[in-house]
Amino acid sequence: MNALNRKLWRDLVNLRGQAFAIAAVMASGFACYIMFLSTLDSLQLSRELYYRDYRFAEIFAPLKRAPESVRQRIADIKGVEKVDTRIVAPVTIDIEGFPDPVTGVVTSIPDSGDPLLNRIYLRSGRLVEVGRSDEVVISEPFAEAHGFQPGDKLHIIIRGKRKQLRIVGIGGSPEYIHQLRPGAVFPDHERFGILWMARTPLSHAYDLEGAFNSVALTLSRGANAQDVIDRLDMILKPYGTTGAFVRDDQASHKFLSQELQQLDNMSGLFPIIFLGVAAFLLNVVVTRLVGTQREQIASLKAFGYDNLAIAIHYLKMIMLIVFAGILMGIAVGAWLGVELSEIYVELFRLPFLNFVMQPSRVIQAASFTLVAGLLGTLAAVRMAVKLKPAESMRPEAPAEYRQTFIEALGLKRLLSAPARMILRHISHKPFKSALSVLGIAFACAILMTGRFQEDTITFMMDVHYGLSERDDISLAFSEPTSYKALAELRSLPGVEYGEAVRAVPARLVYQHRSYRAYISGYEPNAEIKRLVNTDLKPVSLPRSGIVLNEYLAKEILGIRPGDLLTVEVLEGSQPVRQIPVVSLVRQDLGVGAYMDIGALNRLMQEGNAISGAYLYIDDSRKNEIFERLKERPRIVGTAVREQDIRNFHRTMDETMLFWTFVATLFAGVIAVGIVYNSARITLTERSHELASLRVLGFTRGEISYILLGELAVLTLLAIPLGLLLGNVLCGYIAASLDNELYRVPLILAPHTYAFATTVILVSATISGLLVRRRLDHLDLIEVLKTKE
Amino acid sequence: MHASTPNIVFHAEGVTKTYQMGEVQVHALRGVDLELYESEFVVLLGASGSGKSTLLNILGGLDIPTSGTVGYKDHDLTVYKDSVLTRYRREHVGFVFQFYNLIPSLTARENVALVTEISTNPLVPEEALELVGLGERLDHFPAQMSGGEQQRVAIARAIAKRPDVLLCDEPTGALDLKTGIVVLEAIERVNRELGTTTVVITHNVDIAQMADRVIRLRDGRIISDEANPDRKAPSELSW
Structure with a gap:
C-alpha cells in the first residue's frame, strides 16, 4: 500500500464517527429506494406469477341467464383461447353466533373441482368432489376472520332458500384477490365472503340448471380484445348481459392495479426525495470535511502532488464511505423491503410472495449515490486545490466578522460575549450555515411525510362518513x-x-x-x-x-x-x-x-x-x-x-405505522447525521479557538455553550423552515397520489408538526451530547502547539 | 560561497507581491532583485513581516509575484499555471516548514515515502531518515515524536527526492536551541553532502553564521546582501 493510501485508511479510521454518520445518511436514502422498489417489483412479480399459474381470465361478461349451448358459440369467436362458463350468485351467509349481516358471492366450479380458468389456490383442505352437493370452498380472508377450518359448517341463503354447506377447502383465486362487497370502499372480510361450489348443486339452488350467468375467457396470442368483446356482447345480448369487459375493468384486478400504481407513484417519489436529500447532505458534509484538510492538501501540493492525485485521494475516501453506505443500505433496504412486501401481500391478499431485489434497481440507486458523492467530493476538492499552496499554508486571514444584524439593532447589550461569538460565527459563513440549516430542515420535512398521511386519512374519513x-x-x-x-x-x-x-x-x-x-x-x-x-x-x-x-x-x-x-x-x-x-x-x-x-x-x-x-x-x-x-x-x-x-382503519393502520416507523428512522438518521457532522467539523475548525478560551479560564460548560449554542441556533432556524418544506413536500405527495380510488387532500394536524419538531430536537440533542464528550477531552497543550 | 561553481540557479528582478488579508492589503514584497547560485547555503534574515516567507514561497513555486520576473534555471516562475508549478516543485524543490506540516496519520517512514513515491530518483526513505539521524524512529507517528524529531522527518521528507534546492522556512522557529542545532546540522549535512542549493529563512541572526551568504530583508526589500567567508558549523552556534 502506498503512503497516500495509508493516509487514506488512517484518516478514515480517525474519522470513523463522521464517516459512519455520512454512510448512515446515504444508507437511509438507499434503503428507502431499495425498500420501495423491491416491494413494488416483488408485488408485481408475485401477482404476475399468480395470474399465470392460476390462469386468470382476460375477458369477463356477466349476464342474466344463457343456456349452456351458447358456450360453444363463444368458444368459436376468433381470438378466444379458453372459455369458462360459470354461475355467480349473490348470497346471504348465516354464521352461528355472529349476528351481523354477512353477504357473499358464490362462484361455481366444475363438479370435478378444478376450473379451467381462475383456478383456485388452496391454502388448506381440498376442492369439491363429484356428487357432493353440500361442499364449499371458502376464501382465506373470510375463513381467517371467522376462524373457519375445513370440516366447519355454515349456512347460505340463496334465492330465499336456506342451505347448509360444509367447508372442505380454504383458498383463493386470482379473480378475487381483492374481495370487496359491491359498492363498498374498503374490504370487510368478516362480513363479506367469496365461496366456490360445484356447478350442479349451485345451479339447482340458484335456478340456473343447464345455464350460466357469467363467462370468463382468455385470448389467443395476438387477438384483438375489443373485437372479441364486440362479438361476445352480440352473442350475449339476448341473454341480458351488461356488457363484457377486459381485465382492466375487473374489480379485483382494477383495485390491485390502482394500489400498485399508487405504490409505484410513491416509489418514484419517496426514494428520490430520500436519496436526493441524502446526496445533498453527503455533498455538504464532504465539502466541509475536505475543507478541514486544507493544510494537508497544501503540503501535498508543495511536495509536487498534482491536483488529480489529490482529487483521487479524496474521492477514494468518500467512495469508501459511500460504498459502506450502499452496503448498509442494501441490507436495511432488503430487510425493510421484505417487511413492507409482507404487509402489502397481507393487505392485497396475494397468496404468496416472491421477494425480488433486482440488480438493476441496486445499480440505479448505487450509481445515483456514487455520482452524488463524486460531485460533492469534486466540488470540495476543487475548492481546496484552487488555492495556491502558499495561500493555504499561510494562516487564514482573520475572518471578516461583523456585527450581526441583531447587534446592529441595538440589542448588543443583551448579548453576552459567547452569544455574540455564536451569532457572528453563524453570520460569518452564511452559506455554510444555510446548508446546515437546509439539511436539518429536510430531515424535518421528511418526518412530516411520515405522519401527514394519517392526518389526511382521518380527514377523508370524517368528510366521507361524517358529511x-x-x-x-x-x-x-x-x-x-x-x-x-x-x-x-x-x-x-x-x-x-x-x-x-x-x-x-x-x-x-x-x-x-x-x-x-x-x-x-x-x-x-x-x-x-x-x-x-x-x-x-x-x-x-x-x-x-x-x-x-x-x-x-x-x-x-x-x-x-x-x-x-x-x-x-x-x-x-x-x-x-x-x-x-x-x-x-x-x-x-x-x-x-x-x-x-x-x-x-x-x-x-x-x-x-x-x-x-x-x-x-x-x-x-x-x-x-x-x-x-x-x-x-x-x-x-x-x-x-x-x-x-x-x-378502513385496520387496513391503513398497519401500513401507516410501518411508514411512520421508516420515515422516522430515516429522518432521525439524517438529522443526527447532519447535526453530528456539523458539530464535529465545527469542532475541528474551532478547536484552537475553544482551547484558547479554556486556557484563558473558560469552563468546559462555557465553551460547550459556544459550540453547541451555534448548533442550537441552526437547529432552531431549521425547524420552521423544515415545517414549511414539509408542507410543500406533503402537498406534492398528496397531489401525486390522486387516483380513482381516492384523492388525497393536504391535511396536516398540529401533532404532525409537533412530532417532526420533537424528533429533530431529540436528534440534535443526542448529536450535541456526543460532541460535548469530545469537547471535554480537548487537549489544550496540543492545540496551542500547532500553528495559529 | 563555492567560487568554483558560480552557476546561477535563481534569478529574480523587481519582484513585488501584494495580497489581501481580509480587508487589509499587504505589500509583502516591494521590489526584490536577487540571484542564487548552485550549491550555496543562503540565509534570508528578516523580522516577522519582512517578506522573507513570501519570497521563499515564490522561489518554491507555491506562489507567484504580483510583478517582476523570477526564474529557476530555464523555468519561469511568474505565471501561475498549476500543472507547471506542480511539476517544478515535484522535480526540483524540497520544502521544510516551520510547523513541519507532517501528515499526522502517517509514520515518519510513510511521510517520507509520500514524497519518494512521486519522485524519479529518490533516496529510500530509511536512508533519508538515517541522514537526519532518525534511523531509529522510522515507525513513529508525528504525535509520538518531539518537535525536533518531527522537523527532522520534514527535512528527510524534503531531501529524499534529491531536490536541486532545499527551501526551509524558519526550520528552527518552533524548537529550542539544542534541537534547533540538531535540525540545522541535518540541513547543513544535506547541503554539504548532496550539494543542494539551500535557502533558510529565519529571524534568528545567529543562524546566519553558518551560511555562505546572508541576505537581509525589511519591509519587503533587500537591505543587505553579504558573503560570509567564515562559515561556522551549527554546533558552534548559540542563541
Whole structure:
C-alpha cells in the first residue's frame, strides 16, 4: 500500500464517527429506494406469477341467464383461447353466533373441482368432489376472520332458500384477490365472503340448471380484445348481459392495479426525495470535511502532488464511505423491503410472495449515490486545490466578522460575549450555515411525510362518513324493486329513517373517453346520502341532468359542467341518452355519478324502482334488525357504516405505522447525521479557538455553550423552515397520489408538526451530547502547539 | 560561497507581491532583485513581516509575484499555471516548514515515502531518515515524536527526492536551541553532502553564521546582501 493510501485508511479510521454518520445518511436514502422498489417489483412479480399459474381470465361478461349451448358459440369467436362458463350468485351467509349481516358471492366450479380458468389456490383442505352437493370452498380472508377450518359448517341463503354447506377447502383465486362487497370502499372480510361450489348443486339452488350467468375467457396470442368483446356482447345480448369487459375493468384486478400504481407513484417519489436529500447532505458534509484538510492538501501540493492525485485521494475516501453506505443500505433496504412486501401481500391478499431485489434497481440507486458523492467530493476538492499552496499554508486571514444584524439593532447589550461569538460565527459563513440549516430542515420535512398521511386519512374519513355517507346501514337489493320495499324497511322496529337509492351500471362517454361506473339516484333533499361541494357544504341534486365528482369529470372524462355526457346504460333495456352535466361535487373516495332518483328512473323507463336503501337505526336494536334483514331474500348486500370505518382503519393502520416507523428512522438518521457532522467539523475548525478560551479560564460548560449554542441556533432556524418544506413536500405527495380510488387532500394536524419538531430536537440533542464528550477531552497543550 | 561553481540557479528582478488579508492589503514584497547560485547555503534574515516567507514561497513555486520576473534555471516562475508549478516543485524543490506540516496519520517512514513515491530518483526513505539521524524512529507517528524529531522527518521528507534546492522556512522557529542545532546540522549535512542549493529563512541572526551568504530583508526589500567567508558549523552556534 502506498503512503497516500495509508493516509487514506488512517484518516478514515480517525474519522470513523463522521464517516459512519455520512454512510448512515446515504444508507437511509438507499434503503428507502431499495425498500420501495423491491416491494413494488416483488408485488408485481408475485401477482404476475399468480395470474399465470392460476390462469386468470382476460375477458369477463356477466349476464342474466344463457343456456349452456351458447358456450360453444363463444368458444368459436376468433381470438378466444379458453372459455369458462360459470354461475355467480349473490348470497346471504348465516354464521352461528355472529349476528351481523354477512353477504357473499358464490362462484361455481366444475363438479370435478378444478376450473379451467381462475383456478383456485388452496391454502388448506381440498376442492369439491363429484356428487357432493353440500361442499364449499371458502376464501382465506373470510375463513381467517371467522376462524373457519375445513370440516366447519355454515349456512347460505340463496334465492330465499336456506342451505347448509360444509367447508372442505380454504383458498383463493386470482379473480378475487381483492374481495370487496359491491359498492363498498374498503374490504370487510368478516362480513363479506367469496365461496366456490360445484356447478350442479349451485345451479339447482340458484335456478340456473343447464345455464350460466357469467363467462370468463382468455385470448389467443395476438387477438384483438375489443373485437372479441364486440362479438361476445352480440352473442350475449339476448341473454341480458351488461356488457363484457377486459381485465382492466375487473374489480379485483382494477383495485390491485390502482394500489400498485399508487405504490409505484410513491416509489418514484419517496426514494428520490430520500436519496436526493441524502446526496445533498453527503455533498455538504464532504465539502466541509475536505475543507478541514486544507493544510494537508497544501503540503501535498508543495511536495509536487498534482491536483488529480489529490482529487483521487479524496474521492477514494468518500467512495469508501459511500460504498459502506450502499452496503448498509442494501441490507436495511432488503430487510425493510421484505417487511413492507409482507404487509402489502397481507393487505392485497396475494397468496404468496416472491421477494425480488433486482440488480438493476441496486445499480440505479448505487450509481445515483456514487455520482452524488463524486460531485460533492469534486466540488470540495476543487475548492481546496484552487488555492495556491502558499495561500493555504499561510494562516487564514482573520475572518471578516461583523456585527450581526441583531447587534446592529441595538440589542448588543443583551448579548453576552459567547452569544455574540455564536451569532457572528453563524453570520460569518452564511452559506455554510444555510446548508446546515437546509439539511436539518429536510430531515424535518421528511418526518412530516411520515405522519401527514394519517392526518389526511382521518380527514377523508370524517368528510366521507361524517358529511356524505351518513347511514348506519346500507342495503342492496338483488334487483330493482319497488318503493314498497323501502316502506317495509322503514316499518321495521328499530329503523328510525330510511332513504332509497337507485344504482344503475352505465358506460359514461365523452368524446373519445369513457368510463364504467354506477349512476346513483338519490332522493331529492336526501338526509342520509348527501353530496358536498368543494367547500364541503351539502348541495342538493338538480331535478334533471347529472352530477359528477370532480375527479371523474376532470381527470377521467375531461368534461365540464354544461357539456353533454353520453350515458350508455348497461342494465334493463340499455337506453343510451345524452345528459347535461349540471355541476361537480367533491368526493375524496371513489368516483361517482349522481342523478335525482326520479330522473334516473325516467331514464330507465322502469317506473319508480329502487335498488337499495340507507337506514338510520336505533343502535340498541341492531341485532334484532339484522335478524329481520337476513330473512329477506332480495337483500344481497348489507353494510354497517361503523364497521366500514373500523375496517378502513385496520387496513391503513398497519401500513401507516410501518411508514411512520421508516420515515422516522430515516429522518432521525439524517438529522443526527447532519447535526453530528456539523458539530464535529465545527469542532475541528474551532478547536484552537475553544482551547484558547479554556486556557484563558473558560469552563468546559462555557465553551460547550459556544459550540453547541451555534448548533442550537441552526437547529432552531431549521425547524420552521423544515415545517414549511414539509408542507410543500406533503402537498406534492398528496397531489401525486390522486387516483380513482381516492384523492388525497393536504391535511396536516398540529401533532404532525409537533412530532417532526420533537424528533429533530431529540436528534440534535443526542448529536450535541456526543460532541460535548469530545469537547471535554480537548487537549489544550496540543492545540496551542500547532500553528495559529 | 563555492567560487568554483558560480552557476546561477535563481534569478529574480523587481519582484513585488501584494495580497489581501481580509480587508487589509499587504505589500509583502516591494521590489526584490536577487540571484542564487548552485550549491550555496543562503540565509534570508528578516523580522516577522519582512517578506522573507513570501519570497521563499515564490522561489518554491507555491506562489507567484504580483510583478517582476523570477526564474529557476530555464523555468519561469511568474505565471501561475498549476500543472507547471506542480511539476517544478515535484522535480526540483524540497520544502521544510516551520510547523513541519507532517501528515499526522502517517509514520515518519510513510511521510517520507509520500514524497519518494512521486519522485524519479529518490533516496529510500530509511536512508533519508538515517541522514537526519532518525534511523531509529522510522515507525513513529508525528504525535509520538518531539518537535525536533518531527522537523527532522520534514527535512528527510524534503531531501529524499534529491531536490536541486532545499527551501526551509524558519526550520528552527518552533524548537529550542539544542534541537534547533540538531535540525540545522541535518540541513547543513544535506547541503554539504548532496550539494543542494539551500535557502533558510529565519529571524534568528545567529543562524546566519553558518551560511555562505546572508541576505537581509525589511519591509519587503533587500537591505543587505553579504558573503560570509567564515562559515561556522551549527554546533558552534548559540542563541
